[in-house]
Amino acid sequence: MQLRIVVLPGDGVGPEVIEQAVRVLREVANIHGHNFHLEEHPAGGDAIKRIGSPLPRATLDACLNADAVLLGAIGSPEFDQASPDKRPEAGLLLLRRELGGFANLRPINSYHALVGASPLRSEIVEGVDLLFVRELLGGLYFGEPRGRASLNGSSSAFNTMRYSVAEIERVARVAFEAAMKRRRKVTSIDKANVLETSQLWRQTVSRMASDYPQVDLDHLYVDAAAMHVITKPKRFDVILTENLFGDILSDEASVIAGSLGMLASATVGGTVDLYEPVHGSAPDIAGRNIANPLGAIASAAMLLRQTAQLEPEADDIEAAIGAVLDAGYRTTDIARGTDGRVVSTTEMGQLVTEAVAEFADMRHAYHAV
Ligand code: IPM
Ligand code: MN
Numbered sequence: 571m572q573l574r575i576v577v578l579p580g581d582g583v584g585p586e587v588i589e590q591a592v593r594v595l596r597e598v599a600n601i602h603g604h605n606f607h608l609e610e611h612p613a614g615g616d617a618i619k620r621i622g623s624p625l626p627r628a629t630l631d632a633c634l635n636a637d638a639v640l641l642g643a644i645g646s647p648e649f650d651q652a653s654p655d656k657r658p659e660a661g662l663l664l665l666r667r668e669l670g671g672f673a674n675l676r677p678i679n680s681y682h683a684l685v686g687a688s689p690l691r692s693e694i695v696e697g698v699d700l701l702f703v704r705e706l707l708g709g710l711y712f713g714e715p716r717g718r719a720s721l722n723g724s725s726s727a728f729n730t731m732r733y734s735v736a737e738i739e740r741v742a743r744v745a746f747e748a749a750m751k752r753r754r755k756v757t758s759i760d761k762a763n764v765l766e767t768s769q770l771w772r773q774t775v776s777r778m779a780s781d782y783p784q785v786d787l788d789h790l791y792v793d794a795a796a797m798h799v800i801t802k803p804k805r806f807d808v809i810l811t812e813n814l815f816g817d818i819l820s821d822e823a824s825v826i827a828g829s830l831g832m833l834a835s836a837t838v839g840g841t842v843d844l845y846e847p848v849h850g851s852a853p854d855i856a857g858r859n860i861a862n863p864l865g866a867i868a869s870a871a872m873l874l875r876q877t878a879q880l881e882p883e884a885d886d887i888e889a890a891i892g893a894v895l896d897a898g899y900r901t902t903d904i905a906r907g908t909d910g911r912v913v914s915t916t917e918m919g920q921l922v923t924e925a926v927a928e929f930a931d932m933r934h935a936y937h938a939v
Pocket of ligand 2: 817818821
């Protein structure tokens with residue numbers, strides 16, 4: 571299998587976690603005889619400093635010509651005072667728009683070994699398996715008009731939440747299709763008691779449910795959902811929601827997994843799929859070799875499964891992550907409530923790489939019998 575992957579390490583802990591994800595990918599390629607062509611490009615604050623743009627033309631062109639993009643993290647406190655269009659995040663939003671993926675998939679699982687790492691009680695988190703389908707190209711992030719205004723010496727700022735039926739339908743379809751392969755339940759989250767966009771969202775999703783008679787659809791207001799996500803997470807299978815609600819709720823739900831550092835994501839539906847850990851640049855811990863690389867590594871697994879249909883390879887990576895956690899290894903963010911051994915970013919990457927090789931060997935031995 572030939573695969574062209576553009577790697578964007580980005581800012582903060584991005585380069586550290588991506589290095590480990592790349593290491594795992596190289597091991598997989600080695601074991602299975604795949605040819606993964608990995609090409610690094612600058613993006614985000616790093617690219618502003620080096621090239622003067624958060625998404626240089628050469629980076630974007632490389633991404634558009636790739637089979638998939640693997641991104642570390644974007645964002646740096648150096649640019650906190652800059653206007654939205656001059657910040658590193660502008661590069662990420664432009665990249666998302668140019669690649670065209672409108673459905674951002676964020677699975678939240680509770681690994682048995684990490685149940686104690688969550689601040690939530692173990693009976694709440696044990697066995698959680700839910701999938702966020704977050705709309706990624708609409709809503710307040712992209713709605714026009716937006717900007718600042720000044721009238722008679724008083725300044726104001728404004729953003730627009732806008733959704734068309736077509737934008738809602740395309741992401742809802744991804745959620746219904748995902749539910750068909752899972753437990754056949756979709757919960758759509760909105761604020762239809764206040765917002766017109768949410769009313770249109772709810773009507774559109776409800777209408778589409780008739781195409782999926784086997785799927786059980788319910789609706790929740792976002793405020794109630796924020797509570798249910800951490801009090802009764804097992805009531806959810808697929809959560810479908812708009813851009814900003816999905817951004818907020820997925821960070822909240824990460825406490826189920828024990829740490830934001832565990833979460834992976836895939837953005838699909840456009841011309842090139844984009845994979846990124848959910849955690850962001852975490853400047854406070856950058857450069858110290860303590861960041862959790864498992865979200866980035868799990869994103870690489872999603873890449874192999876979704877873009878390349880390399881199911882066994884993806885399974886091996888996920889099994890390797892589980893095995894390393896079962897063996898008691900923890901980065902600092904997930905060390906809470908366990909007596910596991912605390913390891914660095916690079917050690918964690920090494921351990922998962924070794925476990926991937928072991929799982930591949932086992933698979934080989936099994937097929938040889
Ligand atoms: C995320 C991040 C981004 C977002 C930021 C960095 C623009 O928080 O991927 O969740 O808001 O989408
Ligand atoms: Mn976020």
